[in-house]
Amino acid sequence: xxxxxxxxxxxxxxxxxxxxxxxxxxxxxxxxxxxxxxxxxxxxxxxxxxxxxxxxxxxxxxxxxxxxxxxxxxxxxxxxxxxxxxxxxxxxxxxxxxxxxxxxxxxxxxxxxxxxxxxxxxxxxxxxxxxxxxxxxxxxxxxxxxxxxxxxxxxxxxxxxxxxxxxxxxxxxxxxxxxxxxxxxxxxxxxxxxxxxxxxxxxxxxxxxxxxxxxxxxxxxxxxxxxxxxxxxxxxxxxxxxxxxxxxxxxxxxxxxxxxxxxxxxxxxxxxxxxxxxxxxxxxxxxxxxxxxxxxxxxxxxxxxxxxxxxxxxxxxxxxxxxxxxxxxxxxxxxxxxxxxxxxxxxxxxxxxxxxxxxxxxxxxxxxxxxxxxxxxxxxxxxxxxxxxxxxxxxxxxxxxxxxxxxxxxxxxxxxxxxxxxxxxxxxxxxxxxxxxxxxxxxxxxxxxxxxxxxxxxxxxxxxxxxxxxxxxxxxxxxxxxxxxxxxxxxxxxxxxxxxxxxxxxxxxxxxxxxxxxxxxxxxxxxxxxxxxxxxxxxxxxxxxxxxxxxxxxxxxxxxxxxxxxxxxxxxxxxxxxxxxxxxxxxxxx
Amino acid sequence: xxxxxxxxxxxxxxxxxxxxxxxxxxxxxxxxxxxxxxxxxxxxxxxxxxxxxxxxxxxxxxxxxxxxxxxxxxxxxxxxxxxxxx
Numbered sequence: 158x159x160x161x162x163x164x165x166x167x168x169x170x171x172x173x174x175x176x177x178x179x180x181x182x183x184x185x186x187x188x189x190x191x192x193x194x195x196x197x198x199x200x201x202x203x204x205x206x207x208x209x210x211x212x213x214x215x216x217x218x219x220x221x222x223x224x225x226x227x228x229x230x231x232x233x234x235x236x237x238x239x240x241x242x243x244x245x246x247x248x249x250x251x252x253x254x255x256x257x258x259x260x261x262x263x264x265x266x267x268x269x270x271x272x273x274x275x276x277x278x279x280x281x282x283x284x285x286x287x288x289x290x291x292x293x294x295x296x297x298x299x300x301x302x303x304x305x306x307x308x309x310x311x312x313x314x315x316x317x318x319x320x321x322x323x324x325x326x327x328x329x330x331x332x333x334x335x336x337x338x339x340x341x342x343x344x345x346x347x348x349x350x351x352x353x354x355x356x357x358x359x360x361x362x363x364x365x366x367x368x369x370x371x372x373x374x375x376x377x378x379x380x381x382x383x384x385x386x387x388x389x390x391x392x393x394x395x396x397x398x399x400x401x402x403x404x405x406x407x408x409x410x411x412x413x414x415x416x417x418x419x420x421x422x423x424x425x426x427x428x429x430x431x432x433x434x435x436x437x438x439x440x441x442x443x444x445x446x447x448x449x450x451x452x453x454x455x456x457x458x459x460x461x462x463x464x465x466x467x468x469x470x471x472x473x474x475x476x477x478x479x480x481x482x483x484x485x486x487x488x489x490x491x492x493x494x495x496x497x498x499x500x501x502x503x504x505x506x507x508x509x510x511x512x513x514x515x516x517x518x519x520x521x522x523x524x525x526x527x528x529x530x531x532x533x534x535x536x537x538x539x540x541x542x543x544x545x546x547x548x549x550x551x552x553x554x555x556x557x558x559x560x561x562x563x564x565x566x567x568x569x570x571x572x573x574x575x576x577x578x579x580x581x582x583x584x585x586x587x588x589x590x591x592x593x594x595x596x597x598x599x600x601x602x603x604x605x606x607x608x609x610x611x612x613x614x615x616x617x618x619x620x621x622x623x624x625x626x627x628x629x630x631x632x633x634x635x636x637x638x639x640x641x642x643x644x645x646x647x648x649x650x651x652x653x654x655x656x657x658x659x660x661x662x663x664x665x666x667x668x669x670x671x672x673x674x675x676x677x678x679x680x681x682x683x684x685x686x687x688x689x690x691x692x693x694x695x696x697x698x699x700x701x702x703x704x705x706x707x708x709x710x711x712x713x714x715x716x717x718x719x720x721x722x723x724x725x726x727x728x729x730x731x732x733x734x735x736x737x738x739x740x741x742x743x744x745x746x747x
Numbered sequence: 748x749x750x751x752x753x754x755x756x757x758x759x760x761x762x763x764x765x766x767x768x769x770x771x772x773x774x775x776x777x778x779x780x781x782x783x784x785x786x787x788x789x790x791x792x793x794x795x796x797x798x799x800x801x802x803x804x805x806x807x808x809x810x811x812x813x814x815x816x817x818x819x820x821x822x823x824x825x826x827x828x829x830x831x832x833x
Contacts, residue, residue: 223801228782231800235774238805242770245812246763250819364802368792378792396786396797405779431830433820440812447805454801736756738823738830 162362163560163604164303171564172318174464175571178337179322179330187600188738190327190607191583197428203441205335206425208342208568209576210237210416210442211449212288213295223457224464227387227395230457232405232700233345236412238443238450243417245439248645249426249536251652253435254735256742257535259580261588262489265427267651269728270595277667278584280643281420285577286617287636288421292577295570302486302546303563312622315571316615323575323582324611328428331575338568345446345565349549349558350452353459356552363455371462383462390469391534392504395458400698401690407701414707416636418645421576423738424583432738443501452630463551468537469502473521476500479550486615487512488540491523494530505533512538555627574618582611635677642669642706650714652736655729657714662723665714668733673706755826762818766811774804 158166177281184190197205223230255263260281265274293312300311317551322330347363354366371382384394393399400408416422424436425442467477473491483489490512491500498521508528515525546566551560586607591598598606643666650657650665677699680688690696697705723729734740777785778800785796793802823829 228797228800231778234801235778236803238768238808239774242766242808242811246766246815365791367802368790368798370792380793380797396794402779406775409775409779433816433823433830434820436812436816440809440816443809443812447809451802451805733752736759737752737828739828741830 160556164563167564175334178333179326182330184327184329189329192427193329193332196430196459197439199434202438204339205332206442206534207445208335208339208572212573213570220453220456221541224461228398229400232408236409240413240416241443249435250432268662270659284636286736289577289618289703290621292570292574299566316619323578335572338572342565345561363452367455403696407704411641411701411703414645415641418640421580460548472499488543490538493564501536503535505535507535578614581614582607585610595681600637638673638703641703646710657718658724661718665710668713669706670708676702773807778804
């Protein structure tokens with residue numbers, strides 16, 4: 158069977174499984190729809206959280222980014238895992254004890270204010286939509302390359318599948334499909350990684366392979382060889398970064414607190430029966446995530462090594478088939494600057510901007526470009542997102558591995574999209590309708606609103622996937638920065654301080670949010686030309702600015718709370734109550 | 748006389764503080780601030796600083812959460828505020 162047939166087979170089988178689970182686990186009440194009834198086993202929840210969290214960005218993009226950034230890729234590895242320590246130690250157990258359905262629920266109750274609740278809903282919706290656009294684009298890329306269907310049709314298929322299990326099954330359906338998706342995605346990630354690790358180093362464990370000796374007789378370790386190869390080509394060494402220490406620090410911290418403040422991750426901990434389960438479950442979640450996150454740096458390093466080996470100084474007419482296949486999708490391009498028919502790879506962009514193909518073929522059969530060439534020696538344009546997808550092809554692995562990666566990438570994108578859709582629909586039906594605009598609606602009506610909201614959100618997400626705004630890659634920084642600057646401080650202070658009152662919390666959230674949005678928007682959209690270290694405040698890039706936004710939120714909240722009356726007695730009692738695990742109840746029926 | 752609830756809360760805060768110090772040292776300390784001096788030490792084919800940044804810190808994060816979960820369970824029982832009967 159060829160790759161395409163195998164891919165159809167793997168993707169088809171996994172989709173059938175997800176839909177089967179959705180039908181089996183249809184939600185009957187709001188409690189099942191919002192928190193899966195509140196009795197998910199901590200290990201099951203850990204697995205679902207891992208799938209929920211690991212998105213197309215983790216599966217498809219991360220190893221590719223590390224591959225090209227080397228040490229600087231650390232910000233993602235530590236930033237996206239270290240946040241779970243904060244989540245487990247500072248937020249999850251207390252929010253579970255609080256025992257409601259949503260993050261705005263907590264903010265609304267702790268700050269005894271519907272304004273606070275609505276501000277939290279706005280933060281949540283902005284964060285979640287930013288994220289979901291990226292997932293749908295990931296689905297589109299996979300479909301268009303592996304299954305040779307139009308991106309639009311690919312996104313429609315993805316929407317239909319998510320619709321099936323998110324709208325029908327709610328949190329209950331999502332939980333069990335996410336468990337299945339975790340198994341698919343981790344298997345699909347580890348199999349090629351193990352193959353490639355054996356190919357490059359003879360060591361089957363990628364985490365150890367990264368530190369092993371390359372089996373080409375050079376006697377060098379993988380990282381030493383990579384350092385030398387790249388320095389020879391004029392790049393900086395792989396194991397040293399080019400970002401400033403303060404920027405690496407700020408980005409890592411922003412990603413960590415952003416991770417801990419992401420609503421779709423937090424709500425997963427509302428589904429376990431007890432406070433102690435929430436703590437344990439966070440440990441399992443990170444364990445399952447770490448399996449992929451410690452493999453990713455190995456995949457990145459092997460991929461870069463293989464990429465340089467197969468591409469640099471190779472005549473275009475002899476280059477491997479994957480190079481031309483990805484060139485046809487437009488994610489690789491080659492501009493033969495010195496007209497020698499040989500591909501040269503060097504630092505710098507080969508031409509300015511994204512590739513614009515003229516529609517004609519050059520002397521060697523390459524797609525010709527209209528972009529003006531830059532004056533460096535580099536002739537290769539490569540979209541970093543394809544490194545994981547192309548990796549099995551670059552390493553010439555069997556066809557079924559390539560098909561498996563396609564199924565894994567879809568599992569990663571769909572599981573995250575579903576989790577995000579759920580928090581969006583929940584915050585609309587529960588926080589906006591039931592608790593604010595249409596009080597007193599029945600459980601049945603609320604469930605209907607939740608399903609309508611989920612369906613609408615899927616339609617919007619699909620639209621964004623088909624017509625991605627030009628700045629999709631840029632706005633990803635928004636999601637973490639915003640969560641870090643708005644939701645995380647408000648929740649943390651709500652648990653650990655008795656004194657923070659509604660005035661402080663609301664102004665803090667708004668200030669943190671607005672500051673972060675303005676900073677990112679200024680450098681990413683209004684004045685992209687000034688997006689360099691000398692213009693940044695304290696040398697912190699827009700990606701890391703959430704750290705300052707969070708600090709601002711903390712200080713403004715503390716300051717204003719000092720001059721305003723303390724929270725009423727019943728709120729102080731609430732804080733006392735959530736600090737103690739005893740007497741935990743499952744989220745109550747309405 | 749101090750209420751048991753606030754003694755429990757203090758024990759909790761102390762544990763969290765210790766664990767967060769470790770969290771900070773392995774990630775921001777070893778992985779970022781001290782990465783260059785540590786990189787001069789070889790560690791199973793890695794430079795030590797690079798290993799902490801891309802491998803070691805993540806392993807420690809996982810261990811920290813399980814340690815927290817186990818120790819909190821003990822503290823919960825000592826102060827009789829645990830959430831399960833068995």
